[in-house]
Amino acid sequence: MEGKYLITVVGPTAIGKTSLAIAIARHYNTEIISADSRQFYKEMSIGTAVPSADELAAVPHHFIQHKSIFDEYSVGDFEREAIQMLELLFKQHDVIVMVGGSGLYVDAIKHGLDNFPTINKEVREALNQTLTNEGILSLQEKLKILDRDYYDRVDLNNPHRLIRALEVCIGSGLPYSSFLNQEKAVRNFKPITIGISAERKTVYDRINQRVDMMLEQGLVQEVRSLEKQQSLNALQTVGYRELFRYFDGDCDLDTAMAEIKKNTRRFAKRQLTWLKKKEDIHWVDYKYDLNELLKTIEQEIYKQ
Numbered sequence: 001m002e003g004k005y006l007i008t009v010v011g012p013t014a015i016g017k018t019s020l021a022i023a024i025a026r027h028y029n030t031e032i033i034s035a036d037s038r039q040f041y042k043e044m045s046i047g048t049a050v051p052s053a054d055e056l057a058a059v060p061h062h063f064i065q066h067k068s069i070f071d072e073y074s075v076g077d078f079e080r081e082a083i084q085m086l087e088l089l090f091k092q093h094d095v096i097v098m099v100g101g102s103g104l105y106v107d108a109i110k111h112g113l114d115n116f117p118t119i120n121k122e123v124r125e126a127l128n129q130t131l132t133n134e135g136i137l138s139l140q141e142k143l144k145i146l147d148r149d150y151y152d153r154v155d156l157n158n159p160h161r162l163i164r165a166l167e168v169c170i171g172s173g174l175p176y177s178s179f180l181n182q183e184k185a186v187r188n189f190k191p192i193t194i195g196i197s198a199e200r201k202t203v204y205d206r207i208n209q210r211v212d213m214m215l216e217q218g219l220v221q222e223v224r225s226l227e228k229q230q231s232l233n234a235l236q237t238v239g240y241r242e243l244f245r246y247f248d249g250d251c252d253l254d255t256a257m258a259e260i261k262k263n264t265r266r267f268a269k270r271q272l273t274w275l276k277k278k279e280d281i282h283w284v285d286y287k288y289d290l291n292e293l294l295k296t297i298e299q300e301i302y303k304q
Contacts, residue, residue, distance in 0.1 A: 004090045004189040005301055008035075008098040008106060010275055011196035012268035014206040015286055018051050020196060021099035022059050023290055024297070028095040031060040033082055035100030035109060037075070038237055040067045043229075046214050046222045047239035059097075069226070069234040079108040090189065095301075103274040110193075112185030119171035127163045127170075142166055147175035155270055157241075157263065160233045192300045194293070195281040202286065203272075207264045214239070215257060223247075238263045 007028075009021045025032050034040075038048040042065040050065060062085055067073050086109075089096050100106055130138055139162040144151045146169040154161050165176040172179075198206075223243040226235060230244045239260050246256035275281060282300070284293055 003094055005095045006086070006098055006110070006189045006191050007095060007297060008100075008110065008191060008193045009196070010100070010103075010106060010193060010281065011286075012198075012203050012271045013101050013264060014049070014210040014268070015196045015198060015203060017099050017101065017196060018055060020194070020288070020290075020293075021097050022051075022055060024194075024294070025059040025097040027294055028093070028097070030093040030095050030097060031062065031089055033085060033089075033096060033098045033109075034061060034063045035078075035082070035098055035102055035105040037078070037100075037102040037105050039064055040073060040078075041065065041069045041234050042067065043069050043226060044222070044234070044240075046217045046219045047237075049210065049214070069229060069232050075105055075108050076113060078105055079113055082109050086189065096189075101271055103271065110187070110191045112187070114179050114182045116168055116179050117172045119167045123167045123171045124163060127166050131159050131163065136162070139163065139166060143169070146170070147177050149175065150177040150180075153177075153273075155267070157266075159236055191280070192297060193278070193281045194297070195275055195283045196286050196288070197283050198286040203268055204265050207268060208261050211239075211257065211261045211264060219243070220253070238267055 007024055009017045009024070011017050021032055036048070038044065039050050040063060041048075044050075045065070051061065056064065063078070063082065086096060098106065098109060127139065130142075136157070136159050139159060140151070140156050143154070143162055143166055147165060150165050154165060156162070168174075168176045168179065219239065220243060223240050224247065226240070227244065227247055229235060230240070235241075235244075242256045242259040242263065245251055245259075246253055251259070282296060284296075
């Protein structure tokens, strides 16, 4: 598809990606694909900062709350469905906007996924049993031994990611990281990526304010409604894990909320670490001038 462009908006959580993506999409009279894996699930709204009803009405959005927490949904599934959606949307538009805080999911669309070997499902079942019996620290120690490179990069508090890496290490006999950064798929569009940045204090202040707002919006009630499903993979995420501990009596509410803020700040730091390694991102300050930014995008389109 000649002359087709995917403008992707990235940056740390709570930095304002949604509002910028909507502004760009409205300028080009186009649509938005979400690559935020936490916002895929219809049962999770407040804790994942799903765009408001007004924001969703401003521009057509795709891949927002289109799955249930009971569904098995992988990054590979998302890549396949999103590429199919892009092929349809590019028949109507020359520019599509993608937005999201999940670096792996963004990269899957822009460049394609790495190819991993097929692993016997019994390996994963055994690792899930280890998680249940021995806790997440046991998985962390195993990964540290089997693949120190990926151990240094992965979210060590995400059991789903740990188990995925370990099953590849155990099933293939090779480090998970050795399968990364292989030759990727050819895409029929040209990517332009805009990153929103701010000083660390600003990012952290915005995160703290967002968590306070979530509490006011009913976060505790939302998580309480999902308490019986807390073992599901979709719920192994910041904002939910901490409140499940509160419900179990392991801490009080103030402590749980402080932990949500702390873990969200850590998540933002990992997002920035991931993004700073990318060389194709045009960084703008969170107080950007929209007209100047649109000029930059036009220059990039003209160059390509």
